[in-house]
Amino acid sequence: MITIALPKGRLMEESIDILNKKGLNVDIVKNSRKLFFYDKNEDYKFLIVRAQDVATYVEYQAADLGIVGFDVLTESSKDVFELTDLGIGYCKMVVAGKSKECFEQKTNNIRVATKFVNVAKKYFEQKGINAEIIKLYGSIELAPLLGIADCIVDIVSTGRTLRENGLEVLDEIFESTAMLIANRVTFYTKNSKIKKFIDIIDEKNN
């Protein structure tokens, strides 16, 4: 049996849809608080974890495989294999603010609010801009409006939240889709089963 860590939320639902479409027969009992479940044939065990924890579970071999957005994966920089891009869960990592001006004050510190501290740090370092990173856990778009930050680094899919809060995209950092990641040991020891699972879940193979 192989164990697969899935991120709670939309990405998990999309992944389960794909698996069911391919005839794997995966069913999560609604309103259950159980954090793991199996497919009908019990070939696969699925763990329900927070998106930010998927790569940790895989790195420490609590799971052999995991499905996680490239945005979250890049932020956590865990030591795992990134086997294939599943093409689902599309979003963009962007810098957003009220206007381009915040980029032009190179002599001063720019205050950046974000959940993605490492991504933001690296981005501004590469641009040669001094940035003071303010870690927030949600409603990041409020930060520039309330004056605690000059801009934000966050993910957007349609851009609606930004627009409704008077912010615009100032730069795109990278595009993100869900990746299938693997533990660096069980990739070798359970390779036949892992390859079989990739064949099922990777839509590009069909």
Added chain:
Amino acid sequence: MKNSIPSGVVQFFEPLSSLRRSTENSLIEFFKDNSYKEIVTPSFSYENGISSGLFEPLKTKLFKLIDKSSGQTMILRADITMQIMQAVLMGDFDMPARICYADNIYRDIKEHSGQKREFKQVGVELLGIKEKTADNEIINLSIESLRKFDIKDITVRISDTYIFERLFEKYGLNDSKKTKKIKGFLEKKNISLILKSITELPNNFIDNLKRLETLSGYVKKNNDYYNDVLDIAQDAIDTAKKIQSDNKDIKVFLDLFYCEHPMYHHGITFSVFSENRSLVVGGRYGNVTKPFGKYIPATGFAINLDELIYFLSNKEKK
């Protein structure tokens, strides 16, 4: 706090402490029976003497002290291979030389990374033989050393870090910024990102990458299976086949799609796993003596003693 010890270090109590002692002794005895001679290296070295050859990522993980008599910076042993090579060069050893060791390693790893700041490595180095016989001897010795403890269910991963080097050379991609980026993705086996974010790649380069990825797997006896990649992967294929034929009861995974970035091993590299645990890591590293002015072909392996005794102790419990 009076009762606390620093994070990343461990106290061993009975029965683990006895298991640790006996495991180390039987490994060293086994290596000695196979003509490997033990070297004990000091815990401190001068940073100047060793840092030019140190693996780049280790340089930010050094414990440093000042030698009050000379004013020089000293480092705690963060990598034993460098010290062995230094000892061999200073001692003017006859080649080939077979060395074994059991020493503590100290690395200033950041907290919450799950890694240890002090651990013991037991291992061997075989110096002075550039032929594949040395790789075969070392890989077989690592498997045999695990068998000593009745470890079964063995999987060996065999790769060659020169495969991608040869491929880059073939396509004129050596040492560019683009190549570094590609290596970063390959290290994670992320071919999707290469396709997505690297533009203007030479024709057929991606086809070759995909071929290496597809042909990787448990080693096949059929010679024709690897025909398409023989020009760049012959060494790894030959080594994997030899190890499989010498050890019929193990699984050999030939990983032709294996990249180290930055590159530590130069040539054949391998890992040995059992019951989904990594127990041995090894390979060619002769290039590390280049900064000391002399190239000596070298290969070896290391066993993390602490990991091995946890593994053995869990096995006993089962």
